[in-house]
Amino acid sequence: MTNILAIETSCDETSIAIIKNGCEVLSNVVSSQIKQHQKYGGVVPELASRMHTEIIHTLLQSVVDSKEALKNIDAIAVTYGPGLEGSLLIGLTLAKTLAYVLKLPLIGVNHLIGHIYANFLEQTPPPFPFICLIVSGGHTQLVLVRDHLKFELIGTTRDDSAGEAFDKIAKFLGLAYPGGPEIEKMAIEGNPLAYNLPIALKNEGFDFSFSGLKTACIQKINLMKKENQEINLADFTASFQKTVTDTLLLKTKKALDYFKINNLALAGGVIANSYLRNAFQKEFSSPQYNLTMPKIKYTTDNSAMIGSAGYYYLKNNIIADFNLKVEPNLKIC
Ligand code: KG4
Ligand code: ZN
Numbered sequence: 001m002t003n004i005l006a007i008e009t010s011c012d013e014t015s016i017a018i019i020k021n022g023c024e025v026l027s028n029v030v031s032s033q034i035k036q037h038q039k040y041g042g043v044v045p046e047l048a049s050r051m052h053t054e055i056i057h058t059l060l061q062s063v064v065d066s067k068e069a070l071k072n073i074d075a076i077a078v079t080y081g082p083g084l085e086g087s088l089l090i091g092l093t094l095a096k097t098l099a100y101v102l103k104l105p106l107i108g109v110n111h112l113i114g115h116i117y118a119n120f121l122e123q124t125p126p127p128f129p130f131i132c133l134i135v136s137g138g139h140t141q142l143v144l145v146r147d148h149l150k151f152e153l154i155g156t157t158r159d160d161s162a163g164e165a166f167d168k169i170a171k172f173l174g175l176a177y178p179g180g181p182e183i184e185k186m187a188i189e190g191n192p193l194a195y196n197l198p199i200a201l202k203n204e205g206f207d208f209s210f211s212g213l214k215t216a217c218i219q220k221i222n223l224m225k226k227e228n229q230e231i232n233l234a235d236f237t238a239s240f241q242k243t244v245t246d247t248l249l250l251k252t253k254k255a256l257d258y259f260k261i262n263n264l265a266l267a268g269g270v271i272a273n274s275y276l277r278n279a280f281q282k283e284f285s286s287p288q289y290n291l292t293m294p295k296i297k298y299t300t301d302n303s304a305m306i307g308s309a310g311y312y313y314l315k316n317n318i319i320a321d322f323n324l325k326v327e328p329n330l331k332i333c
Pocket of ligand 2: 111115136137268269
């Protein structure tokens with residue numbers, strides 16, 4: 001039995017978890033700062049680090065409530081990148097302190113690898129090899145996962161991530177931050193076929209581009225305003241959501257075909273979107289495919305996924321030392 005205490009502070013969620021054997025969530029607390037950032041329309045880095053500092057020890061107390069509980073921990077895993085530098089530092093400092101005082105191995109986990117390992121929590125994990133589509137606030141990537149911790153980057157966005165597109169369009173439409181859940185709510189009653197929006201790089205490889213979609217949305221809305229046309233926000237957000245989903249489906253299908261792989265996993269905050277989940281389920285429903293999605297609560301930032309990844313780092317003897325530094329621009333490979 002291996003218990004990992006995991007810490008995640010890369011952006012605007014502070015989270016601490018204890019994960020057994022890489023899959024069982026013994027505890028997982030997440031404190032979101034969204035309400036504090038909402039009034040600024042996005043994450044304010046300085047505020048984010050201050051808020052991590054204010055809450056992190058309370059979270060630690062709620063997860064390890066006794067000296068006895070600490071005795072059952074075998075390693076400390078922590079996100080060291082990518083993310084906001086000041087925010088990452090709070091988690092890393094706590095992790096180093098705990099590892100030093102408790103004389104436990106320190107494991108530095110790549111946040112994106114953590115997102116992939118959300119698929120290993122409390123469910124049957126995807127069989128190897130699989131292709132993972134990561135769609136978060138900062139990244140949109142297709143990754144070929146040959147085995148534990150063996151990654152090949154197949155495709156990435158050339159500009160904005162899909163999550164960023166959700167957030168920017170929501171902001172433009174006057175919706176709250178983060179835009180993804182707001183757009184999803186607004187789109188429920190909408191007609192996804194009402195507006196015709198562009199899919200970028202349709203006939204090119206496995207890379208994505210979402211800045212053109214953002215510009216097309218803004219231009220369309222501005223034109224409708226100028227011509228005094230009524231804008232149906234439910235229809236517009238539904239069409240936007242469908243276009244992002246269709247783009248992701250198209251590139252994912254292409255990658256699976258090209259690499260002749262039938263196992264697919266999804267990861268990242270945007271995978272919380274029910275329209276997207278349903279669309280992927282429908283597209284890959286035939287028995288030929290094996291689709292794995294994390295439980296919704298493990299799609300957005302959390303430390304349980306860091307604990308799962310940390311378990312496999314530990315098994316592969318990938319242990320950090322106290323020189324470990326935060327890497328805000330860390331890549332998956
Ligand atoms: O993975 P994540 O929690 O943080 C990063 O690592 O970036 O992803 C956050 C992103 C934000 O862009 C947010 O708008 C988006 O995930 N998101 C959603 C939904 N929930 C979160 N996008 C679409 N629909 C959702 N329900
Ligand atoms: Zn994330």
